[in-house]
Amino acid sequence: MSNFIPYGRQNINQADIDAVVEVLESAFLTQGPAIERFEEVVAKYSGAKFAVAVTSATAALHISCQALGLGKGDRLWTSPNTFVASANCGLYCGAEVDFVDIDPTTYNLCTTQLKEKLEKASANGQLPKVIVPVHFAGQSCQMEAISALSQSYGIKIIEDASHSIGSSYQSKPVGSCTYSDLTVFSFHPVKIITSGEGGMVLTNDAGLYQKLIRLRTHGITRDVTLMHGEPDGPWSYQQLELGYNYRMTDIQAALGASQMDRLEKFIDRRRFLAHRYNQLLSHLPIQLPLQHKDCESSWHLYVIRLRLPELSKTHRQIFEELRQANIGVNLHYIPVHTQPYYTDLGFQHGDFPETEKYYSEAISIPLHYGLTLEQQDYIVDTLKAIVR
Numbered sequence: 481m482s483n484f485i486p487y488g489r490q491n492i493n494q495a496d497i498d499a500v501v502e503v504l505e506s507a508f509l510t511q512g513p514a515i516e517r518f519e520e521v522v523a524k525y526s527g528a529k530f531a532v533a534v535t536s537a538t539a540a541l542h543i544s545c546q547a548l549g550l551g552k553g554d555r556l557w558t559s560p561n562t563f564v565a566s567a568n569c570g571l572y573c574g575a576e577v578d579f580v581d582i583d584p585t586t587y588n589l590c591t592t593q594l595k596e597k598l599e600k601a602s603a604n605g606q607l608p609k610v611i612v613p614v615h616f617a618g619q620s621c622q623m624e625a626i627s628a629l630s631q632s633y634g635i636k637i638i639e640d641a642s643h644s645i646g647s648s649y650q651s652k653p654v655g656s657c658t659y660s661d662l663t664v665f666s667f668h669p670v671k672i673i674t675s676g677e678g679g680m681v682l683t684n685d686a687g688l689y690q691k692l693i694r695l696r697t698h699g700i701t702r703d704v705t706l707m708h709g710e711p712d713g714p715w716s717y718q719q720l721e722l723g724y725n726y727r728m729t730d731i732q733a734a735l736g737a738s739q740m741d742r743l744e745k746f747i748d749r750r751r752f753l754a755h756r757y758n759q760l761l762s763h764l765p766i767q768l769p770l771q772h773k774d775c776e777s778s779w780h781l782y783v784i785r786l787r788l789p790e791l792s793k794t795h796r797q798i799f800e801e802l803r804q805a806n807i808g809v810n811l812h813y814i815p816v817h818t819q820p821y822y823t824d825l826g827f828q829h830g831d832f833p834e835t836e837k838y839y840s841e842a843i844s845i846p847l848h849y850g851l852t853l854e855q856q857d858y859i860v861d862t863l864k865a866i867v868r
């Protein structure tokens with residue numbers, strides 16, 4: 481098999497193309513009706529009251545932090561096993577960032593370690609203002625426990641659900657914000673659904689929603705009731721705070737909304753393929769992804785963990801042999817605290833040992849809607865041959 485199999489890939493059909501073309505031929509390429517339509521369908525699906533579409537999940541995380549008032553002298557905690565954006569949002573706001581090590585079975589932020597770290601931070605007067613639990617690979621964090629801890633210390637929660645639109649926790653969709661202030665989705669093409677680039681913030685809080693709407697567009701309002709003094713005239717708008725241009729275009733929103741029509745199909749296929757990997761890869765010197773009983777994952781990623789003591793090859797050798805076989809394996813994630821930018825801030829290798837151990841053993845193997853059974857069989861056979 482000579483074709484390269486990527487670890488993730490978007491699926492675009494004629495309905496998606498038609499939806500985009502329709503916008504291109506309409507009056508509005510941006511700031512038009514497609515944005516609200518996309519926001520409505522995602523909010524309805526997730527069960528949150530409000531949704532704000534933006535240019536990316538990175539932008540969504542940034543304005544979420546700002547809407548919560550995160551700033552200089554504050555702290556944000558997240559998982560070190562994530563994409564850098566989950567942590568960078570704190571730095572954008574001038575806050576300090578710290579991490580909580582992962583649970584060795586789910587690879588999500590560990591609630592036991594969170595509890596201990598909060599007790600220490602409370603004693604030292606160094607509690608975080610915001611915690612960003614990341615639902616790694618699509619599996620939700622233990623939100624009920626995280627929420628209970630956060631509430632007892634008055635901490636706000638932003639769920640980084642970039643991997644997990646379509647997944648559920650305690651039988652409710654991720655995005656419902658049942659246990660958080662805000663939830664962020666990503667629509668980058670490797671994620672579950674795509675708008676090209678794009679992200680969204682969900683919330684049940686009307687005040688936060690109003691702030692997010694303003695921060696998305698320069699901090700400007702056209703709402704007369706929010707204006708300082710009398711408006712100059714019917715042309716009036718006022719900038720109330722420092723915001724950004726983080727607006728999604730209608731072209732992107734139309735694609736995103738069209739993709740939402742197939743979300744269930746996408747998730748079903750990912751679950752089917754993940755289940756099939758579980759069957760086909762059992763009895764190998766590999767740790768397969770474990771699912772907590774409270775979670776139904778969207779399966780953004782399928783991560784295997786090598787049991788290196790039982791193998792005669794190194795992690796890197798196995799990774800390279802898979803790549804040489806045209807299998808687009810990847811590694812999610814390089815621990816954020818070991819990135820040069822973060823070691824310059826004072827973090828060190830060894831700070832979060834569970835995450836670093838995981839990193840030394842993990843490989844993401846291809847999983848996406850368009851992956852064929854033939855491709856999956858090829859991946860399984862190749863992996864078996866390599867690890868045996």
Ligand SMILES: *Cc1c(COP(=O)(O)O)cnc(C)c1O
Pocket residue numbers: 535536537538539562563565566614640642643665666667668677678679
């Ligand atoms: C992809 C991703 C992001 C950033 O998403 P963009 O839409 O590309 O900005 C943030 N956090 C996590 C966990 C991600 O996987």
